[in-house]
Amino acid sequence: MFFNPTMKHKALRKAVRMFAETEIGPVARTIDREASFPWEVIKKMGPLDFFGLQTPKTFGGAEMDSISYAIVIEEISRVSAAIGLCLAVHNSLSIHPIVRWGTEEQKRQFLPDMVRGEKIGAFCMTEAGIGSDVGGVETNATLDGNDYILNGTKIFVTNGGVCGTAIVFATTDYQNPRQGAAMFIVDRETPGFIVGEKEDLCGMRANPVSSIFLENCRVPSRNMLGAPGEGVTVGMETLNVGRISIAAQALGIAQAAFEDSLSYSKDRQQFHRYLSSFQTIRNYLADMATDIDAGRLLLYRACAAQDSRNSFREEAAMAKLFCSEMARRVTDKAVQIHGGYGYSKEYGVERYFRDAKVTEIYEGTSEVQRMIISRELLARRV
Ligand SMILES: Cc1cc2nc3c(=O)[nH]c(=O)nc-3n(C[C@H](O)[C@H](O)[C@H](O)COP(=O)(O)OP(=O)(O)OC[C@H]3O[C@@H](n4cnc5c(N)ncnc54)[C@H](O)[C@@H]3O)c2cc1C
CATH class of the missing domain: 1.20.140.10 (Butyryl-CoA Dehydrogenase, subunit A, domain 3)
Structure with missing residues (x-):
C-alpha cells in the first residue's frame, strides 16, 4: 500500500495551516495559560466547514474523505491541540453517530445547527465508576410515556462547558446495564441537563472539559440513537x-x-x-x-x-x-x-x-x- 497525498490534500493542508497559524496561533499560548475557550476563533470556523467536516452536503457539511479529515485535525492540533480536540469530538463523536445511526428526522433536527458550529457537540460516556469498561453504565433511562427520564452524572466531558448537543450513554435496564444500554441525543436546553465545573487539567486546558449532571432530564424517546440495547x-x-x-x-x-x-x-x-x-x-x-x-x-x-x-x-x-x-x-x-x-x-x-x-x-x-x-x-x- 502506498499513500501519496493528492493535489487536493496538499491544497487543503496549506489552507488549514494558514488559517491555524493566522487565527489560532496568536492566541494558542494564552488560551492554554488562562484555560479559556476562544469563542472569537470558533465563530470564524463555523462558516469554513470545520464543524461539518465529514457531514453529508445535504445537511450543509463538507463531506470530506477520511484523509482530508485527518489532515484538518492534524493541522489545527499542530497549533492548538485543545481546539483540535474540540473539532475531533464534535465531528467524530457527536455528528458521526447521528449521521450513521440517526433517523431522517433526527438528522434534520440536529445536524444543521451543529454543522454551522452554532451547537457544539459533546459525547457523554464516562462516569465516576465506568471508564475503560463501559458495560456497567449507571446513568439510568426510565421510560415515562413517550419520553425517557435520564438520571446520572457524566465526567470528563470534552466541550462540556460549551456544548449545545450531547450524545449521552445510559441504560434502560438497571439490572442488566449492558443489555439495556442506549444512546440519546440531548439538547443542552433540556431541563435537568446541568453543566458542572470545568476540570482543572494538566493539558488541553483551553477545552472546557466538564461534568454533566442529568437530573430528571426528560428526553423524547424519538431522540434515541439506534434501537434499545444497541448503545x-x-x-x-x-x-x-x-x-x-x-x-x-x-x-x-x-x-x-x-x-x-x-x-x-x-x-x-x-x-x-x-x-x-x-x-x-x-x-x-x-x-x-x-x-x-x-x-x-x-x-x-x-x-x-x-x-x-x-x-x-x-x-x-x-x-x-x-x-x-x-x-x-x-x-x-x-x-x-x-x-x-x-x-x-x-x-x-x-x-x-x-x-x-x-x-x-x-x-x-x-x-x-x-x-x-x-x-x-x-x-x-x-
Ligand atoms: C481530557 C480528557 C477528556 C475526556 N473526554 C471525554 C469525553 O468527551 N467523553 C467521555 O465519555 N470521556 C472522556 N474522557 C474520559 C476518558 O475516555 C477516560 O478517562 C478513559 O476512557 C479511561 O477511563 P478511566 O479514566 O476511568 O480509567 P480506568 O478505566 O479506571 O483505567 C485506569 C488504568 O487501568 C487500565 N486498565 C483498565 N482496564 C484494564 C484492563 N482490562 N487491562 C489492562 N489495563 C486496564 C487503564 O488502561 C488505565 O491505565 C476524557 C478524559 C480526559 C482526561
Whole structure:
C-alpha cells in the first residue's frame, strides 16, 4: 500500500495551516495559560466547514474523505491541540453517530445547527465508576410515556462547558446495564441537563472539559440513537471513528514539537557549536522524524480502510496506539532538546508535552487499544 497525498490534500493542508497559524496561533499560548475557550476563533470556523467536516452536503457539511479529515485535525492540533480536540469530538463523536445511526428526522433536527458550529457537540460516556469498561453504565433511562427520564452524572466531558448537543450513554435496564444500554441525543436546553465545573487539567486546558449532571432530564424517546440495547455497539463503533481523529491530533502535536526542536537546535549554541552539530541531538531529530512518518502512514492506512470498508477497528486502534505513544516520545525528546527552556512556559514544547500525554488516555487507553488489536489478531484464521 502506498499513500501519496493528492493535489487536493496538499491544497487543503496549506489552507488549514494558514488559517491555524493566522487565527489560532496568536492566541494558542494564552488560551492554554488562562484555560479559556476562544469563542472569537470558533465563530470564524463555523462558516469554513470545520464543524461539518465529514457531514453529508445535504445537511450543509463538507463531506470530506477520511484523509482530508485527518489532515484538518492534524493541522489545527499542530497549533492548538485543545481546539483540535474540540473539532475531533464534535465531528467524530457527536455528528458521526447521528449521521450513521440517526433517523431522517433526527438528522434534520440536529445536524444543521451543529454543522454551522452554532451547537457544539459533546459525547457523554464516562462516569465516576465506568471508564475503560463501559458495560456497567449507571446513568439510568426510565421510560415515562413517550419520553425517557435520564438520571446520572457524566465526567470528563470534552466541550462540556460549551456544548449545545450531547450524545449521552445510559441504560434502560438497571439490572442488566449492558443489555439495556442506549444512546440519546440531548439538547443542552433540556431541563435537568446541568453543566458542572470545568476540570482543572494538566493539558488541553483551553477545552472546557466538564461534568454533566442529568437530573430528571426528560428526553423524547424519538431522540434515541439506534434501537434499545444497541448503545454499546453505537458507542464502540463511534469510538473507532474517534480514534482516527485522536491519532491525527497526536500527530499534529508531535509535528509541532519536532519543528520547534529542529529550529531550536539550529539557533542554540553550546561549547561554541550549534546543538544541531552534536550527533546525539541529530539522532534525536532523526528518531523523531522517523516516528512521525511511521505514525502518519499508520493513520492514513486507517483512513483509507475507513473509506473503503465497514471494519477498520484494528487499523484505527493501531493508528491511535502508535500515534499517541509516538507523540509522548517525540514531545519528551523536544523538551530534552530545549534543555531548561523546554521546561519553561517561555517556549511551546512544555504545552505539547502536557497535551500529548492525554492522547494515550482518552477514547480508549493504550492498554485498551492493545486489547482490541490482540483480540482482532487472535480471532483471525491463521
Ligand atoms: C481530557 C480528557 C477528556 C475526556 N473526554 C471525554 C469525553 O468527551 N467523553 C467521555 O465519555 N470521556 C472522556 N474522557 C474520559 C476518558 O475516555 C477516560 O478517562 C478513559 O476512557 C479511561 O477511563 P478511566 O479514566 O476511568 O480509567 P480506568 O478505566 O479506571 O483505567 C485506569 C488504568 O487501568 C487500565 N486498565 C483498565 N482496564 C484494564 C484492563 N482490562 N487491562 C489492562 N489495563 C486496564 C487503564 O488502561 C488505565 O491505565 C476524557 C478524559 C480526559 C482526561
